[in-house]
Amino acid sequence: MRIDFFESLNKSKLYFVLIIPFFQPLIFNSYTVFDTLFLILKIVSSLIIVSIYVTDLIHAKDIKKPVFLVFLLQIILFLSTLFNNGSISRYFSQCVPIVSVCMLTELWICNDKYTFLEYVSKLLGLFILINFLTVFFVNPILQINNTHLSMDSVFFLGEDNRFIFVMLPFIYYSFLYSEKYSRYRKIFYLMYILIFVTLLYRWSVAALVIVAALPLLYYMNQLALRVISVRLEYYVINILYLVLSLSFFLFKLQYSLLPFFNIVFQKMQTLESRFMLWDIALNHISNHPFIGEGVQSIQSLTSIFLVAHPHNTILTILFESGFLGLILIVFLFYLIEKKVSAVKNIKFKSASMAILISFLLLSIFDSLNHMYFYMLLISMFYFSMSKQGHIMKEKK
Secondary structure, rough: OOHHHHHHHHHHHHHHHHHHHHHHHHHHOOOOOHHHHHHHHHHHHHHHHHHHHHHHHHHHHHOHHHHHHHHHHHHHHHHHHHOOOOHHHHHHHHHHHHHHHHHHHHHHHHHHHHHHHHHHHHHHHHHHHHHHHHHHHHHHHHHHHHOOOOOOHHHHOOOOOHHHHHHHHHHHHHHHHHHHHHHHHHHHHHHHHHHHHHHHOOOOOEEEEEEEHHHHHHHHHHHHHOOOHHHHHHHHHHHHHHHHHHHHHHHOOHHHHHHHHEEEEHHHHHHHHHHHHHHHHHHHHOOOOOOOOOOOOHHHHHHOOOOOOOHHHHHHHHHHHHHHHHHHHHHHHHHHHHHHHOOOOHHHHHHHHHHHHHHHHOOOOOOOHHHHHHHHHHHHHHHHOOOOOHHHHHHO
16 A cells, blocks of 8 residues: 555655746747757657556557547548648647647546645746736836836836736635635635735736636535526536527627626727627638648738737637537537536536636637646546545545
């Protein structure tokens, strides 16, 4: 038993080392030396991860559906990118980390889910703390000294609309960890306040609204799960999300709401740009309806915006990977929702549902084809393996 424990611990340390290159803070994208170094480390880590995963797969003789679905989606994206107007370099920089991190997440959680929670939540928490310091102290100093660097280029996590992709997984993992080990709850609350203040200061509206709504979503889910079944709640949420999305795409509801958004959030230009991108994507989906146009192909259709995707997840999936990609994503969500619904622990189900709803809300105005998003989905699936919700069983 003692040998098994140390073997598990050593594997966790290896997995932690392998995952670090993929958590590259976006500030390093601006510096060629660091960016190149991280690229080399990602390639090396990917090769090691794939070799471990394939070896494990051969011995287990059991193909895990979630990671396999993600892999199939990336294959479709590769084909659509290769044969259409997409960017191959962008594809590899985006999709290789997604597949590698999904594989590693599965390996790590199946080996020791608690060290995954501990190591990943602490690393992401450190990133958020450093980012807080760059937002509140480094940038103002550079601005006072009239430095040539833009404010966004020196944020540790990149532009402020990228913060949320790190913050939501951190909130989920650190919440589960603080419920498991109660001595960390005060730290969790303090970090949540720090996240909220950061977003408020930068006025990153969508992220701010989502983070502010998380406690409400959590407690509303707890109440709902005591009244209705979790499966019924999933159906209601998915139907509402579909209705809202169709209202935007088919009936152009967003243009009617634009004055309201401008008065409340003062983001008229940002929203107008997104709505124009939606129209462009909608007008070209029919060109390649089955496998899509490929990664970053929207750039070839507009000379107005320098963008990588249509800034809406459903449109991005349909536009880049077609209806085949959409079917795979829907099936992936179905598997995860089914797995989460089987867990008896209401706190775990409420937290998982709150995060899923948050990502769905975020997906209306951004693309979720992101490494952190898929990592969270895969981890949620494997956290749900215990129907009794042992991941939440408290240890002092």
